[in-house]
Amino acid sequence: MRIVLERRLTPSRSMQYLSPLLAIVLSLVTFFIIFVLSGIDPLKALYIYFVEPLTAVWSIEDLLVKAVPIILIAIGLAFCYQSAVWNIGAEGQLAAGALAGSIIPVMFPLLQGPAVITAMILMGIAGGMAYAAIPAILKIRFNANETLTTLMLVYVANLFLDYMARGPWRDPAGFNFPNSRPFDEGQMLPIIAGDSVRISIVFMLVAVVVAWFLTTKTMTGFKIRVLGLSPRAGSFGGFSRNKMVMLTFLISGGLAGLAGICEVAGPIGQLRTTVSPGYGFTAIIVAFLGRLHPFGILIAGLLLALSYMGGEGAQVAIGLSDQTTQVFQGMLLFYVLACDSFIYYRLKFVRERALDAATAG
Amino acid sequence: MEPKIAGRRTRPESGALIQAIGITKLFGSFKANDSVDLTIRPGEIHALLGENGAGKSTLVKILYGSLQPSEGEIRWKGQPVRIASPSAARKLGIGMVFQHFSLFDALTVTENIALALSDRSNRTALAKEIEKVSLEYGLPLNPASRIVDLSVGERQRVEIVRCLLQNPELLIMDEPTSVLTPQEADDLFQTLDRLTARGCAVLYISHRLEEVKQICHHATILRLGKVVAECDPQQETASQLASLMVGADVHVLSSDTPPPTSAKTRLSVRNLSLPEPHPFAVALHDISLDLKAGEIVGIAGIAGNGQGEFFDALSGERTTDRPDTVTIDGKAAGKLGVTARRRLGAAFVPEERIGHGAVPRLRLSDNVLLTRHATGDQLLRVGVIDFGGMKTLADRIGRSFDVRKSAVDPEAGSLSGGNLQKFIVGREIDRQPSVLVVSQPTWGVDAGAAAVIRQVLIDLARSGSAVLIISQDLDEIFEIADRVAVISRGHLSEPVPARSLTREQIGLMMAGLGEGKPVAKKETAHAHRA
Numbered sequence: 001m002r003i004v005l006e007r008r009l010t011p012s013r014s015m016q017y018l019s020p021l022l023a024i025v026l027s028l029v030t031f032f033i034i035f036v037l038s039g040i041d042p043l044k045a046l047y048i049y050f051v052e053p054l055t056a057v058w059s060i061e062d063l064l065v066k067a068v069p070i071i072l073i074a075i076g077l078a079f080c081y082q083s084a085v086w087n088i089g090a091e092g093q094l095a096a097g098a099l100a101g102s103i104i105p106v107m108f109p110l111l112q113g114p115a116v117i118t119a120m121i122l123m124g125i126a127g128g129m130a131y132a133a134i135p136a137i138l139k140i141r142f143n144a145n146e147t148l149t150t151l152m153l154v155y156v157a158n159l160f161l162d163y164m165a166r167g168p169w170r171d172p173a174g175f176n177f178p179n180s181r182p183f184d185e186g187q188m189l190p191i192i193a194g195d196s197v198r199i200s201i202v203f204m205l206v207a208v209v210v211a212w213f214l215t216t217k218t219m220t221g222f223k224i225r226v227l228g229l230s231p232r233a234g235s236f237g238g239f240s241r242n243k244m245v246m247l248t249f250l251i252s253g254g255l256a257g258l259a260g261i262c263e264v265a266g267p268i269g270q271l272r273t274t275v276s277p278g279y280g281f282t283a284i285i286v287a288f289l290g291r292l293h294p295f296g297i298l299i300a301g302l303l304l305a306l307s308y309m310g311g312e313g314a315q316v317a318i319g320l321s322d323q324t325t326q327v328f329q330g331m332l333l334f335y336v337l338a339c340d341s342f343i344y345y346r347l348k349f350v351r352e353r354a355l356d357a358a359t360a361g
Numbered sequence: 362m363e364p365k366i367a368g369r370r371t372r373p374e375s376g377a378l379i380q381a382i383g384i385t386k387l388f389g390s391f392k393a394n395d396s397v398d399l400t401i402r403p404g405e406i407h408a409l410l411g412e413n414g415a416g417k418s419t420l421v422k423i424l425y426g427s428l429q430p431s432e433g434e435i436r437w438k439g440q441p442v443r444i445a446s447p448s449a450a451r452k453l454g455i456g457m458v459f460q461h462f463s464l465f466d467a468l469t470v471t472e473n474i475a476l477a478l479s480d481r482s483n484r485t486a487l488a489k490e491i492e493k494v495s496l497e498y499g500l501p502l503n504p505a506s507r508i509v510d511l512s513v514g515e516r517q518r519v520e521i522v523r524c525l526l527q528n529p530e531l532l533i534m535d536e537p538t539s540v541l542t543p544q545e546a547d548d549l550f551q552t553l554d555r556l557t558a559r560g561c562a563v564l565y566i567s568h569r570l571e572e573v574k575q576i577c578h579h580a581t582i583l584r585l586g587k588v589v590a591e592c593d594p595q596q597e598t599a600s601q602l603a604s605l606m607v608g609a610d611v612h613v614l615s616s617d618t619p620p621p622t623s624a625k626t627r628l629s630v631r632n633l634s635l636p637e638p639h640p641f642a643v644a645l646h647d648i649s650l651d652l653k654a655g656e657i658v659g660i661a662g663i664a665g666n667g668q669g670e671f672f673d674a675l676s677g678e679r680t681t682d683r684p685d686t687v688t689i690d691g692k693a694a695g696k697l698g699v700t701a702r703r704r705l706g707a708a709f710v711p712e713e714r715i716g717h718g719a720v721p722r723l724r725l726s727d728n729v730l731l732t733r734h735a736t737g738d739q740l741l742r743v744g745v746i747d748f749g750g751m752k753t754l755a756d757r758i759g760r761s762f763d764v765r766k767s768a769v770d771p772e773a774g775s776l777s778g779g780n781l782q783k784f785i786v787g788r789e790i791d792r793q794p795s796v797l798v799v800s801q802p803t804w805g806v807d808a809g810a811a812a813v814i815r816q817v818l819i820d821l822a823r824s825g826s827a828v829l830i831i832s833q834d835l836d837e838i839f840e841i842a843d844r845v846a847v848i849s850r851g852h853l854s855e856p857v858p859a860r861s862l863t864r865e866q867i868g869l870m871m872a873g874l875g876e877g878k879p880v881a882k883k884e885t886a887h888a889h890r891a
Contacts, residue, residue, distance in 0.1 A: 230720050237734070
């Protein structure tokens with residue numbers, strides 16, 4: 001007996017929308033089974049994970065704060081993935097943005113005010129773009145595989161960040177902790193709602209709407225899609241693959257850099273050895289779970305932020321390791337990709353025994 | 362040279378080798394095969410005729426085990442069998458030569474064949490066996506040569522020898538001559554005769570009716586999934602066979618108006634040379650060509666002699682470093698990209714419909730935008746797409762070129778080959794381009810659609826445009842081209858009036874043997890200068 005994947009003649013349209021939901025349900029079921037096997041009350045665990053964070057105002061605020069960088073990055077990645085550019089290094093581009101945006105508050109602590117904050121944001125975006133331009137140039141010039149280069153550059157950026165926070169940029173008055181000086185209020189994004197929701201949520205919403213308009217209504221979005229679906233047809237249409245590689249890298253790098261500076265000049269308030277609990281990788285899951293569509297990404301980003309929140313809650317309430325969150329996220333990506341495969345392929349069992357029957361006859 | 366091709370053939374009087382009885386194959390609710398009966402006798406060449414989408418490939422896939430019938434029975438020498446997979450089919454004694462070869466370019470003949478035959482471990486013995494079989498059946502092959510160095514005809518021999526090594530009793534051949542020169546085709550027919558003389562049966566799928574009349578003992582004709590007729594093809598005329606296939610009398614092309622004699626030059630190619638883009642491609646050598654308003658020039662040639670590279674250089678997908686290599690309507694365009702060349706009034710239809718001429722996963726209206734975003738159709742306003750305008754255009758193309766589709770604006774990939782080709786050709790002709798370059802205009806397209814496409818090409822030319830057709834189909838070239846040139850190993854011969862040539866002369870030129878031959882002697886003299 002042999003198992004083969006056979007291409008479907010007509011992939012179902014409705015399943016393309018249902019598959020993320022199916023993936024979520026399957027992940028929850030698997031999670032349930034894991035809890036049962038490890039002797040934890042599954043209903044209680046799922047409640048702590050996915051419901052409790054939504055029962056208090058402060059935790060809903062916190063959910064939004066966590067969702068902002070994830071969604072910002074995922075919006076950028078969706079541009080890359082639509083044009084079949086596999087940028088998986090947003091985590092590094094985020095660190096580059098955080099570093100570039102921190103130059104003013106760390107080196108010129110006296111500069112403050114709205115103009116300074118604006119400059120910090122622009123430098124953060126520029127840092128992320130510049131860092132994403134490296135794999136873009138390597139791909140255009142040398143045809144280097146961006147899956148490898150972007151991932152490797154994550155470690156370079158993170159180690160450089162670590163060095164800066166421990167070394168040159170360490171706060172002299174910080175009791176030798178590996179952090180930069182804490183930013184002043186005039187160097188941080190203003191809070192616009194509640195206790196912790198900053199203006200970055202507006203950036204995120206604007207990014208969602210602009211991305212939706214760009215991808216569905218403009219020629220640029222059309223070029224990105226065509227080149228992603230069939231590069232040969234794209235070049236026949238007169239679209240430059242190299243330009244689009246650079247453009248999508250710059251968009252995603254810029255948004256990741258924006259997420260980076262919004263984190264350090266927001267919830268964190270200083271530069272640390274790490275500035276992200278893996279938002280750049282989580283955003284990959286969010287981009288696919290949201291079907292690379294900006295509104296889908298908005299919803300998926302909130303869900304994944306919820307899993308971060310729930311992970312923290314579960315750590316406190318039932319002593320679960322925070323690795324559980326990563327298990328959940330990994331499972332979710334696995335199920336999304338698996339469900340997607342079944343949209344385009346069907347499983348077929350081929351019996352080898354039939355062969356003998358045929359020859360016997 | 363012993364078996365002669367000409368002469369009356371009679372169907373052998375013997376029991377059936379393989380019998381398909383009441384084969385029905387459903388894809389969803391669509392009946393690709395509808396109670397099809399087919400009987401093949403040992404020692405006969407049995408033609409399977411039908412338009413694209415008539416169900417030929419489905420039936421063949423069922424016989425070769427890659428599809429299972431929904432209903433019906435297959436009998437092999439009278440015994441019911443279930444052919445579960447291609448390997449089961451091969452064990453029964455059924456071999457198949459596909460239209461598109463599955464050979465590794467960088468490996469030798471022996472290595473390629475060894476890959477398919479897992480039971481032959483000794484390479485030297487296998488090479489001897491290959492040599493023996495290829496001699497026996499008149500398929501000269503050097504087992505040690507690499508596939509990349511072989512002509513298409515030789516590659517086909519490799520595929521055939523690979524089948525013959527397994528001693529098949531039934532050989533299925535899918536459009537075997539579509540890639541061959543007339544001479545190579547004749548060689549193939551002799552091989553088939555030797556095979557049948559030994560009792561092997563051949564199921565021969567082709568759309569070339571003349572050839573079916575010439576070599577086949579018996580024919581089964583499919584239309585819309587059903588068997589509409591069985592006949593002796595030698596007793597029918599080609600047009601009778603064609604009308605059985607399409608179910609109506611085939612449209613006769615009209616090109617009454619002769620091409621204008623002194624008209625302005627629309628497309629001019631001057632000393633175009635380009636190195637090969639990758640090791641398995643062909644370099645272009647000093648190609649020169651002029652197309653006048655109102656005429657159709659056909660470029661004949663065997664696949665892989667630089668047609669694709671020539672097309673890319675004309676469309677601007679590859680540019681040259683001199684502006685004067687390509688001139689469109691008097692403007693030097695050698696350094697311009699495809700969009701700028703379209704703006705000069707040129708239009709292009711590439712050979713590959715799926716993934717080159719159209720994006721299969723996008724709707725037809727999106728595919729309109731693919732080539733018409735910069736040609737004055739007002740589909741864009743400051744970079745924002747006018748979806749209504751795109752749909753209107755797609756509808757207009759669909760209506761005027763008779764594109765049959767399942768929905769108002771379906772994905773391009775859901776159209777049949779012929780309908781998608783009508784759409785892609787229509788998309789360009791709808792612009793009234795002054796220059797149209799078409800590669801393989803009717804490749805894999807059914808007879809009805811092919812007639813429509815050829816007629817609109819003629820009409821476009823007679824309305825004052827210049828049309829260049831790159832085609833491997835000689836019939837097509839003779840049918841519509843005013844002048845013919847031949848491309849061989851990246852060299853282009855001087856075009857000569859189509860009426861002054863015979864098929865044999867063109868065939869020799871296609872095979873690269875025509876240099877200095879009487880074919881328009883003074884003109885070919887400088888064609889192979891480089």
